[in-house]
Amino acid sequence: MSLIIALDGPAAAGKGTLARRLAGHYRLAYLDTGALYRAVGVAVMRQGIDPAQESAAVAAAESLSPSLLNDPEIRTEAGGQAASKVAAIPAVRAALLDWQRRFAAQPPAATDGQAMAGAILDGRDIGTVVCPDAPIKLFITASMEARAQRRFKELQEKGAGAIYARVLQDMQERDARDQERAVAPLTAAPDALVIDTSAMTADEVFDQAITYIDRILAA
Template sequence: MNTIPVIAIDGPTASGKGSVAHRVAQTLGGWSVLDSGALYRLTALAALRRGIAADDAWALARTAGSLDVHFHNECIFLEGEDATDAIRQEEVGNMASRIAGYPDLRQALLERQRAFRVAPGLVADGRDMGTIVFPDAPLKVFLVAAPEARAQRRHKQLIDKGISANIDDLLQDLRARDARDMQRAVAPLKPAEDARVLDSSFLTLEQTVQAVLKMWKEISAA
């Protein structure tokens, strides 16, 4: 059994998982962070650039298995190029959501994700961190927020980066992605049986981080 602790943070698109994961890891000191969604987005970005169709499951799995990826702080590099902003484009996010259910692609990324589990600990965010990738994680958080709140956050995120966005279109896309993620046959979006559900609709980032740290403190003291 792997004794390196993992805090798994799962939840729907734009629920704030990534920001919370980074802040929790920083507070705990020296913990690694896995943004699993970035791996699917990077696969989608690489596929779009190479002209690979969204229904070519074999080519997508091969692309996922050979991704030249490097994470540094909160920056993500694909083939040596900073792709941090590129993978947040709506076109990339929509394709990532469409291809994320392919079994061969998920298998290609599974061991790559588990390799992030290094001492002193890992904070992993995604859709199936607590159910599939790290089922033995001592703390599993399922982070939720109302679609309207998530659309507002995503809108602000894009506008702050100078990317034009329509909030009604964002809300529609979020609901469509939620439906795809929850209804897919492989690793559907759902809380693990022992997950703690945390609704951040009316919480600030700092309040959400503190709530997760409180849960971890309780588990560590038990």
């Protein structure tokens, strides 16, 4: 049976960085589930419609093109805010749930054509909804200030004219939507290892995660 790792957490906590490193370390297929919601949000925005408009968002989710997952626009701040809006719509989550579960159950082959050892999915509700039976669950978090500072620095490095106060406000609003939505709110699974990365380096987070995972695999 293939290994499934469920990795959840809020924006800018470091879960994407960790998920990609774990995927390489354990030879796992990797799915950034947030990219699905970002793609849906961007698809709606390109129609000139508010991503919070339910019928448009559901239609975009049901007809989502995999090619959009590689579109640079989904990685913008606007793409992230749009993702948070469409993710709050139950019918959008339902439309994308089977897609994510199929990926976990039947991970795609590696670029060399060889079978992968399993899959790691990162998002907001992987351990609680998408893969609640995953043997390994991680919840990566950090303080609001640490996450906002990371995102602010990231935007500056990209040449964006970011204002820290605005980045902080956007993150607060996004967290509120993620945590307060009626369906699959952002929360740690009861059996997840919670790692607070506020004062940790990426290497320290990675080391703590593989120590935990190896202990479970050896049991």
